[in-house]
Amino acid sequence: xxxxxxxxxxxxxxxxxxxxxxxxxxxxxxxxxxxxxxxxxxxxxxxxxxxxxxxxxxxxxxxxxxxxxxxxxxxxxxxxxxxxxxxxxxxxxxxxxxxxxxxxxxxxxxxxxxxxxxxxxxxxxxxxxxxxxxxxxxxxxxxxxxxxxxxxxxxxxxxxxxxxxxxxxxxxxxxxxxxxxxxxxxxxxxxxxxxxxxxxxxxxxxxxxxxxxxxxxxxxxxxxxxxxxxxxxxxxxxxxxxxxxxxxxxxxxxxxxxxxxx
Amino acid sequence: xxxxxxxxxxxxxxxxxxxxxxxxxxxxxxxxxxxxxxxxxxxxxxxxxxxxxxxxxxxxxxxxxxxxxxxxxxxxxxxxxxxxxxxxxxxxxxxxxxxxxxxxxxxxxxxxxxxxxxxxxxxxxxxxxxxxxxxxxxxxxxxxxxxxxxxxxxxxxxxxxxxxxxxxxxxxxxxxxxxxxxxxxxxxxxxxxxxxxxxxxxxxxxxxxxxxxxxxxxxxxxxxxxxxxxxxxxxxxxxxxxxxxxxxxxxxxxxxxxxxxxxxxxxxxxxxxxxxxxxxxxxxxxxxxxxxx
Numbered sequence: 025x026x027x028x029x030x031x032x033x034x035x036x037x038x039x040x041x042x043x044x045x046x047x048x049x050x051x052x053x054x055x056x057x058x059x060x061x062x063x064x065x066x067x068x069x070x071x072x073x074x075x076x077x078x079x080x081x082x083x084x085x086x087x088x089x090x091x092x093x094x095x096x097x098x099x100x101x102x103x104x105x106x107x108x109x110x111x112x113x114x115x116x117x118x119x120x121x122x123x124x125x126x127x128x129x130x131x132x133x134x135x136x137x138x139x140x141x142x143x144x145x146x147x148x149x150x151x152x153x154x155x156x157x158x159x160x161x162x163x164x165x166x167x168x169x170x171x172x173x174x175x176x177x178x179x180x181x182x183x184x185x186x187x188x189x190x191x192x193x194x195x196x197x198x199x200x201x202x203x204x205x206x207x208x209x210x211x212x213x214x215x216x217x218x219x220x221x222x223x224x225x226x227x228x229x230x231x232x233x234x235x236x237x238x239x240x241x242x243x244x245x246x247x248x249x250x251x252x253x254x255x256x257x258x259x260x261x262x263x264x265x266x267x268x269x270x271x272x273x274x275x276x277x278x279x280x281x282x283x284x285x286x
Numbered sequence: 287x288x289x290x291x292x293x294x295x296x297x298x299x300x301x302x303x304x305x306x307x308x309x310x311x312x313x314x315x316x317x318x319x320x321x322x323x324x325x326x327x328x329x330x331x332x333x334x335x336x337x338x339x340x341x342x343x344x345x346x347x348x349x350x351x352x353x354x355x356x357x358x359x360x361x362x363x364x365x366x367x368x369x370x371x372x373x374x375x376x377x378x379x380x381x382x383x384x385x386x387x388x389x390x391x392x393x394x395x396x397x398x399x400x401x402x403x404x405x406x407x408x409x410x411x412x413x414x415x416x417x418x419x420x421x422x423x424x425x426x427x428x429x430x431x432x433x434x435x436x437x438x439x440x441x442x443x444x445x446x447x448x449x450x451x452x453x454x455x456x457x458x459x460x461x462x463x464x465x466x467x468x469x470x471x472x473x474x475x476x477x478x479x480x481x482x483x484x485x486x487x488x489x490x491x492x493x494x495x496x497x498x499x500x501x502x503x504x505x506x507x508x509x510x511x512x513x514x515x516x517x518x519x520x521x522x523x524x525x526x527x528x529x530x531x532x533x534x535x536x537x538x539x540x541x542x543x544x545x546x547x548x549x550x551x552x553x554x555x556x557x558x559x560x561x562x563x564x565x566x567x568x569x570x571x572x573x574x575x576x577x578x579x
Contacts, residue, residue, distance in 0.1 A: 100492070123496075130494035142486050144302065154493040156291050201493070 050114045052078045052209055052240050053099070058108035060094055060264075068094045070264040072108070076242065078208075081235040083251050084244040086261035092244040095261065096211045099242075100132050101125045113208065130158065133202030133210040133239075137217035139194045141186050141201070147173070148182035151201045158205060172200040176230060192223035196230065203234055210234060210241045216250065224250055292502035299507050303479050307507070310475040311514045317467045318519030318561060324457045325553055326523060330538075331453055333547050335446050342411035342420045344427065345437040347404045352432035357407070360430050364409055369423060372410040378403045404434070417443055465564050468515070472508045472568035477576045479504065504573045505566050512565020516557045524548065 053076040060069040068091045076082060084092050097103040098110055105118045117128055141150045148169055155165045173179055176196040186197060195215060202210055212231060216224035228243070228250055235241045242259075245251065251258060260267045300307060348357060357375070364373045376384070381403035386395060409427075411420060424438035480487070490500055531546045538546055549557075 126491075126494040126496045126499075128494075129492060132494075134492050140485070140489055140492070142489065145486075153490060156295075157490065157493050157495045157499055159288055159291065205493075 051075045051111075052080075052113060053242075054109075054111040055095075055098075056109045056111070058098065058110060059106050060091070060098060060103065061106050067106075068264050069098075069261075072261075072264075072266050074259065074266055074268075076240060079235070079238050079240055080257060081232060081241045082243065082257040082259050083254075084242055084259045084261065085246055085251055087246060090261045091264050092246075092261055093213055096134075096213050096242065096244055099209075099211055100129055100134055126157075130205060131208050133205070133207040135195070135198050135202050135210065135212040135215045137214035139191075139198045139218075141194055141197050143185075143187040145186060146182065147178065147184050147186055147189070147197050150186055150197050151182075151204050154201050154205050168204055169200075172204040175203065175233070176200045191218055192226065195219060195223075195227055199227070199230055199234075203239070206239075208240065210239055212241065212243045214244055214246070216245060216247060221249060225253070228254070288499070288502070292499070292506055296503035296506035296510070299479065299483070299503050300510060303482065303507075306475055306478060307511055310471050311511050311518065314468055314471055314511065314515030314561075315518035315522070317464045318516045318557065319522055321457070321460045321464045322519045322523045322549065322554075322557060324453070324460050325557075326527070326549055328450070328453045328457050329549055329553065330547055331446070331450050335443075335450060342415045342417075343439065344409040344411070344420065344424050346407040346409065346427055346430075346433050347435040347437070348406060348432050349434040350401070350404065352405070352434075356430070356432035360407065360427075360432055363430075364407070364427070367423070369411050369415050369419060370409055371412045374408040374410075376406045376408055378405050381406065468512055468561070468564045469568035469571065472511050472565050473572035475511065476504050476508055476569045476572040479507065480573065480576050501570070501573045505569045508569020508572075509562045509566040512568070513558060513562035515565075516561025520549070520554045520557055 053074070055072050055074040058069055058072040058074075059067050061067045072095065084095065086092050094103065098105055099112070099117075101117055101120065110117050112128065112131070120128055145153075151169045151172055152165050155168055160168070169182060170179075173182055176199050178193065178196055178200065186194060189197065195218075199215070202212075210231070215231070216227050219227060224247060231241050231243055232254075243256075258268070346360070361373055361375070364370050378400040382398065382400050385403065411423075421438055424436045427433060428436040487500055527546070527548050531548075535545050
């Protein structure tokens with residue numbers, strides 16, 4: 025069915041800026057009865073229903089293989105839903121044509137566990153690439169990258185080769201690349217997975233700071249220590265089903281996190 | 287802005303993959319050199335044919351017992367023709383002397399009897415007389431009583447035409463071969479570059495790069511490789527031409543009456559633009575095939 029209807033590219037819809045009232049009233053992300061199959065008899069996601077409001081910070085958690093990464097991949101259209109709908113800003117991204125996918129991704133900032141930064145590029149080049157794609161003038165790119173570097177605590181280190189950075193610094197570069205185009209939604213897929221606990225808290229704090237400016241953040245992790253320290257919304261996935269906790273586990277009465285995330 | 291960004295990224299790609307590209311450009315330069323050398327041959331054959339065609343000549347060999355009055359009458363007729371520039375009567379003695387002067391066979395030929403060299407009328411035609419017109423004049427002159435034989439150099443022109451046709455076919459065949467070589471070599475080079483830059487491509491795709499944005503620099507890199515190869519070949523040909531043309535010139539002038547010429551501006555411009563264009567096509571085909579974005 026894909027490609028039967030041409031969907032116009034998404035307009036830029038930056039965090040906290042110029043959103044119309046009807047747009048603001050809509051949740052930024054809605055998943056309706058979403059199924060994803062890799063094997064016909066065993067769906068990885070089964071009937072996922074989820075609503076994420078604009079400006080929210082939510083943890084997505086669950087054991088390895090539960091479907092966290094699959095869920096995120098559906099959001100940035102690395103994978104297609106097999107059943108159900110995924111609405112981003114009210115639009116069904118399952119119906120986007122291949123040509124429109126880049127325009128969807130320009131509204132998203134994506135951060136991975138393995139950083140995915142180019143080691144032989146400088147810090148500046150790694151971040152600037154997200155703006156070059158938008159055909160921004162160099163002058164603006166320079167100022168926006170400098171601003172992003174400041175936000176992630178790497179002020180003045182744009183000329184350094186990324187291969188010389190530590191793991192935590194590399195992840196900060198990845199975060200800077202994700203936030204520099206001012207996306208509406210940040211998808212973080214185990215961003216602290218390769219970092220020690222102290223750095224993990226630093227990176228989580230960084231995401232929270234980004235969230236405080238109005239950007240919606242979905243933070244996938246199976247690190248219980250991180251989840252238990254914060255009060256954010258928890259979306260737990262187990263065997264492809266969503267078990268949702270409206271509030272974080274810090275003050276969850278009478279139950280430990282293990283009851284939810286296994 | 288898109289083009290500028292693509293050029294910046296292509297420059298970075300060329301810098302990062304310079305070893306790979308140097309090997310590719312060197313191999314392609316050899317292919318372009320072969321094509322360029324053939325084109326140089328065609329250009330010079332063309333120039334010689336052009337020169338011979340324009341300086342038309344007919345030789346009327348006279349009978350041994352030709353009446354001097356008939357010869358004088360023939361000269362009058364010839365000089366009256368608007369196509370004729372000059373008529374020279376060459377006696378057997380003059381023909382022998384001229385032969386002995388020009389022949390370089392390393393043997394004493396002065397003992398040859400003068401009867402071996404028939405008297406002739408050398409007819410020079412004005413510039414611009416077509417080959418067909420020259421043939422028609424020669425046929426008519428052959429009917430005069432004093433004339434035993436007419437040489438209009440038709441067989442020479444025919445041979446030259448055949449040679450030119452063959453050379454053009456060879457050049458066309460080589461051009462096709464070079465085109466396939468360029469597409470194959472650049473295609474493979476770009477495929478390697480794509481494989482080596484897989485992570486960059488993935489990052490760009492995740493940041494929302496369009497197909498054009500990702501493919502653009504690779505196409506430019508292919509274009510550059512094609513252009514650089516053709517330029518290297520043209521420069522090598524030029525160096526060879528400058529080094530050799532003086533020594534070759536005198537021999538060629540003696541043989542054909544024309545001098546060595548280099549490729550015309552349009553020919554080498556065509557080589558450069560063609561190289562760039564084929565490079566871009568090879569690269570675009572490869573990127574389309576190996577870069578699923």
